[in-house]
Amino acid sequence: MTADIDARVSFDTERMMIEVDMSGLRFETSGQVNAFYDRIEELIAESGEELWFFLLNFSGFRIEEDAWYAHHKRGKALNLAHSMGTVRYDVSDETRRQLERTAKTEAFDPNLFADHDAALERIDALPSKRTVKKTLSSGYTEAELSRRISFDDGAEVMDVDFSNFTFYNSADVHAFYDHIEVRLEATGMRWFFLVNMENCKIYDEAWVSYAMRGKALNQKWSMGSVRYATGSDTEETIRMRAESQSFRPNVRVTREDALARLDEMKREMA
Structure with a gap:
């Protein structure tokens, strides 16, 4: 193909x-x-x-x-x-x-x-x-991005808070994913990703970069990813792109549902 x-x-x-x-x-x-x-x-x-x-x-x-x-x-x-x-x-x-x-x-x-x-x-x-x-730049500060990433060492989970965040263009995507990569590299280990997407908006201009950077990040650093509260439009696009790629969208409604799915993934790996 x-x-x-x-x-x-x-x-x-x-x-x-x-x-x-x-x-x-x-x-x-x-x-x-x-x-x-x-x-x-x-x-x-x-x-x-x-x-x-x-x-x-x-x-x-x-x-x-x-x-x-x-x-x-x-x-x-x-x-x-x-x-x-x-x-x-x-x-x-x-x-x-x-x-x-x-x-x-x-x-x-x-x-x-x-x-x-x-x-x-x-x-x-x-x-x-x-x-x-090439003059496009992101309007988000490092402080804004930093507060949206946290790590739970005991659960081996990286919490990514995309809630109420808007990816207007590829510059916003690259700024955020560059920041995430730096944080992950500092840990030197792979994590389960728990992604809060409540009221996250991804403009059409940003979707290609968002998909490419997300895929690369998962391949290198993730032991499994679960997203929750995506909203119908975003969930539809995630599921559509998952059709032709080797990943499960793992979309859940609530944080509790997403955590339950992460526990399932850990048991499957064990």
Whole structure:
């Protein structure tokens, strides 16, 4: 699956462009969609550049009803996190109508063209935003982040308090996760993560970075993670992304439920 996706993605560093060949693809399930976008996000992370123009070949591309919502959510998050402009060409009539309806409600220009050359001409006319992106910074202080992390040595639990916190963009994500990594490195050990997400808001612009940094943190430092009080929208996105990755979302309603799940995980490990 990874090799198939990689063969469809190419980087043009001179044009600052990623070309994605989606021609002939048929997304029937949200799991297929999530796997596809997971890999694109990984390739972008490997590139070392956050912002790119996107040129998409939609010739013969089909999205079944069960996959459309995931495609919309993941595509929107990818664009807000990494796109300086997205241009599509050879869109089928059915998908064209669907995109045009979305464009009217989401207030964006779908940039649809009949052929590759016309789409590429449009890409060449778009302005670069890379220097602007690099000036983004987080508005949160170290003191604000520090008070949200605590450790229970006896229970081997790191308590992460995301309650009433807003991740507006990737800068907020990187600031918080940089802080968490420093705190974890100081302990020199792995922990169970207990994450309070009550009234935590993650903007679409921040979701890609949030998912990537969270995954990396868990792989290196976590013996198991449980989240609670996520709210319906955040829980939905977490579960959607978990579909195509090898982790259980472990979402619970209350702190007590989350602690009970952590105890279960400890018994399973024992």
